[in-house]
Amino acid sequence: MDAELIPSLKYASQTTPERSGIDSDVEAHHALQITRWQLKLLGIWPLSLNSSGFEKMFTNVKIILCSFLLVFIIVPGGLFTYVIIKDFNVRIKLTGALSFCVMAIMKYASLLMRRQEIDNCIRHLLFDWRQVTSANSRIIMKNCAEFGRWGSIICAIFMYSGGIFYAVILPCVTPSTENEQNVTIKPLAYPSYYVWIESQENIAYIVIFSTHCCCAIVMHSITSTTCSVAVVFSMHACGQLKIVTSPLSKLINASKKTVRADRILPEVIEHHTNTLRFIDNIEKILNKSCLVEVGGCTLNICLLGYYFLLEWEDSDAIGIMTYTILLMSFTFNIFLFCYIGDLLTEECRKVGDAVYMIDWLEMSGNNIRQLILILITAQNPITITAGKFIDLSLVNFCTVIRTSLAYLSFLRKFIE
Numbered sequence: 001m002d003a004e005l006i007p008s009l010k011y012a013s014q015t016t017p018e019r020s021g022i023d024s025d026v027e028a029h030h031a032l033q034i035t036r037w038q039l040k041l042l043g044i045w046p047l048s049l050n051s052s053g054f055e056k057m058f059t060n061v062k063i064i065l066c067s068f069l070l071v072f073i074i075v076p077g078g079l080f081t082y083v084i085i086k087d088f089n090v091r092i093k094l095t096g097a098l099s100f101c102v103m104a105i106m107k108y109a110s111l112l113m114r115r116q117e118i119d120n121c122i123r124h125l126l127f128d129w130r131q132v133t134s135a136n137s138r139i140i141m142k143n144c145a146e147f148g149r150w151g152s153i154i155c156a157i158f159m160y161s162g163g164i165f166y167a168v169i170l171p172c173v174t175p176s177t178e179n180e181q182n183v184t185i186k187p188l189a190y191p192s193y194y195v196w197i198e199s200q201e202n203i204a205y206i207v208i209f210s211t212h213c214c215c216a217i218v219m220h221s222i223t224s225t226t227c228s229v230a231v232v233f234s235m236h237a238c239g240q241l242k243i244v245t246s247p248l249s250k251l252i253n254a255s256k257k258t259v260r261a262d263r264i265l266p267e268v269i270e271h272h273t274n275t276l277r278f279i280d281n282i283e284k285i286l287n288k289s290c291l292v293e294v295g296g297c298t299l300n301i302c303l304l305g306y307y308f309l310l311e312w313e314d315s316d317a318i319g320i321m322t323y324t325i326l327l328m329s330f331t332f333n334i335f336l337f338c339y340i341g342d343l344l345t346e347e348c349r350k351v352g353d354a355v356y357m358i359d360w361l362e363m364s365g366n367n368i369r370q371l372i373l374i375l376i377t378a379q380n381p382i383t384i385t386a387g388k389f390i391d392l393s394l395v396n397f398c399t400v401i402r403t404s405l406a407y408l409s410f411l412r413k414f415i416e
Helices: 009-015 022-042 053-084 088-113 115-131 135-173 202-253 257-314 317-356 365-379 394-415
Strands: none
Touching: 022 053, 022 115, 022 135, 022 202, 053 088, 053 202, 088 115, 088 202, 088 257, 088 394, 115 202, 115 257, 135 202, 135 317, 202 257, 202 317, 257 317, 257 365, 257 394, 317 365, 317 394
């Protein structure tokens, strides 16, 4: 890890008493545990400067392998869906899986391009844990870390459950069919056209089916990892903003405010500035992925709703269960993104509210200027956006669901 974690790292390390940091490191690694596993699986977890050549090579191999698996679905799947298949209804049914693969490719590319910002956020998070000295601040950080950890776990459960049902169980329980040449067509999760390979031959089918299962793991890992990065980093930022708000709240009812403010405000401003830099890094990491997530979830919730209705008409219990889990996972994903975006914006505003409630008449001129700086920053919070077009909030979550249902209604009428 580089020495330049954040612009004020050197200054902060000089002004903070040295601690053993053992407990803080354990708690920080516990908070990052799920995210670390997922980032390592995809080859995105940052390497230290003293990493061996083998570790660097293994990371590159994982990136190449994940990229190959994604291409293994999107290219043959696109050929099969839009070249071989002529029936519009069948194309609609195959488009959902392809769109999810396209989403995974775009999010994976975005995460790879933002590895430096991810590295900065990880080091910033570790730094914050090592510097906390107050018992109250530690409790706040633990609570936010637990929320982030459980958000990651629930998201992973939904995504991997849906992936297992769709890629493994559904093809196994779906009966084989025969084409016009009386050739038995065994089902695949991602029907594909391989120009020089006959996918229905026994050995080829087993290899392709196994590869599709691996592809599903990679795609659902990318989605789960993006969600995990978002919720863990955002909740850590919320915890830091709560820690910033706490001393400001104490100034509201404290006596001799000027004396206390002279001691507290410089530390508060520095902590607030560092947290805003951290949030800015989160926004850089997530804004493109969130744009893909919002657009993709709007489309996929619509398509999954349509597939669910088709399975319901056919009374296919496995199909109904599969698409229900996938619907729940997509809905939970976009809800979690919007919820943490809303929560982060609210915590930023609470900093401004705490400053506003202080009795400014008892403050010195220098302290008032410092309070004005905090207030102006809090009134224009850095928010998590979808491509800098849409703020992630619960209001926009309702918009996504409403739009998906409108598209579903239009799709049903169009096909009927």
